[in-house]
Amino acid sequence: MTAAPRMHPEPHLIDRLPAVRGRLTADAPLANVTWFRVGGPAEAMFKPADAADLGDFLAGCPTDVPVTVIGVASNLLVRDGGVPGVVIRLGRAFVDVSVNGCEITAGAAALDLNVANAARDAGIAGLEFLSGIPGTIGGALRMNGGAYGRELSDVVVSATALDRSGLSHALSRDDLGLSYRHSNVPEDWIFTSAVLRGHPGDHADIGRRMHEIATSRAESQPVKARTGGSTFANPPGEKAWALIDRAGCRGLTIGGAQVSEKHCNFLLNLGTATADDLESLGEEVRRRVYETSGIELRWEIRRIGVPASSSTLSPLRSQGNRP
Numbered sequence: 001m002t003a004a005p006r007m008h009p010e011p012h013l014i015d016r017l018p019a020v021r022g023r024l025t026a027d028a029p030l031a032n033v034t035w036f037r038v039g040g041p042a043e044a045m046f047k048p049a050d051a052a053d054l055g056d057f058l059a060g061c062p063t064d065v066p067v068t069v070i071g072v073a074s075n076l077l078v079r080d081g082g083v084p085g086v087v088i089r090l091g092r093a094f095v096d097v098s099v100n101g102c103e104i105t106a107g108a109a110a111l112d113l114n115v116a117n118a119a120r121d122a123g124i125a126g127l128e129f130l131s132g133i134p135g136t137i138g139g140a141l142r143m144n145g146g147a148y149g150r151e152l153s154d155v156v157v158s159a160t161a162l163d164r165s166g167l168s169h170a171l172s173r174d175d176l177g178l179s180y181r182h183s184n185v186p187e188d189w190i191f192t193s194a195v196l197r198g199h200p201g202d203h204a205d206i207g208r209r210m211h212e213i214a215t216s217r218a219e220s221q222p223v224k225a226r227t228g229g230s231t232f233a234n235p236p237g238e239k240a241w242a243l244i245d246r247a248g249c250r251g252l253t254i255g256g257a258q259v260s261e262k263h264c265n266f267l268l269n270l271g272t273a274t275a276d277d278l279e280s281l282g283e284e285v286r287r288r289v290y291e292t293s294g295i296e297l298r299w300e301i302r303r304i305g306v307p308a309s310s311s312t313l314s315p316l317r318s319q320g321n322r323p
Helices: 051-060 112-121 128-132 137-143 203-220 240-246 275-293
Strands: 023-028 042-047 067-070 076-078 083-089 097-100 103-107 156-162 168-172 190-197 226-230 257-259 266-269 302-304
Touching (some): 051 156, 051 190, 076 275, 103 112, 112 128, 112 203, 257 275, 266 275
Parallel strands (some): 042 083, 067 083
Antiparallel strands (some): 023 042, 103 190, 156 168
C-alpha cells in the first residue's frame, strides 16, 4: 500500500522513507492509541504488512532516522512534543497464536491475554500469569514482563527479532538475557515472534487460576482508568507502592495527573492530564521517595518522544528516556 494522502508544502521525513506494502502515515496521532490518552504525534508511522515488509523497510530506512516500536501502548508515555523519526506499530500480521504440544508460538503483537486464553483452551498450564499483563508478547519480551509470581523468562523458549538493518535473528532463551524487567537484546532490534512452553494441565484448573488473577487485578488496581500500568520497578527487597505510600504520595496530584489512591504505583490521567503532568508527577514521586528512603525508583513505564517547549519537569532525570 502506498503512503496515505497528505498535504505538505515542505519536504517531510516520509519522503525519505522506502516504499512499503504496508501503510506509512505522516504526522500520525499517538494519544488515541496510548492507554494514558496523552502525547504528541509520530513524525511518521509505519504499519508493516508482514515481517518481510518490515525487514525491507528497515534495510532501506536511512540510518540517521530514529526508529521506535510500540505495541498496544499499555505501559507507555508519549511526551507532548511527539516522537521524531518513525514509529513502527505491528498489526494483524503479527498477532497469530498457534499450539504444538505444550508449546505456543505467538506473534509479537499478540495480546498476552490472548496467549493465556489459547493456552487454557489447549490445556497448557503455566502461562496463566500472562492474563494479568496488559500488553503484547513483544513488550513482554523487551522487559521480561511478569505478574503473580512468574515472568516471561520462566516460559520462553526462543524468539525472533529483526535488527536495524532488517536482518532476522533466531534467539535462544539465553540469548535474550532476561532479568528483572530487562532484556539484553539491543534496543533497536524488533521482536516479531516468540515460542513459549507450559506443561499439561486441566482446563478447569487453568480457567480458575485465570479468574483468580482477573479478580485480584480488579480489586487491587485501577484497571478501568486511564493509566499506564505499574509505574516503577520494585527495588531489590522492596515494593515500589509501599515506598510511595510511606512518602505520602497516595492521591498526590499535578495538573490533571494523580497517583492512584487504589494502588499508588499507578499514575492516572483524570481526564485533562498532559504527558508533562504525568511525567512531572512521576518525578515528584521519585523525589519524595528518595528523600524519605534514600531509594531512587526506576521507571517501569517506557517514556518516548520530546517534551513540549513549556515542560516544567524537575531535575531528577538521571535515567533519560528509557525505563
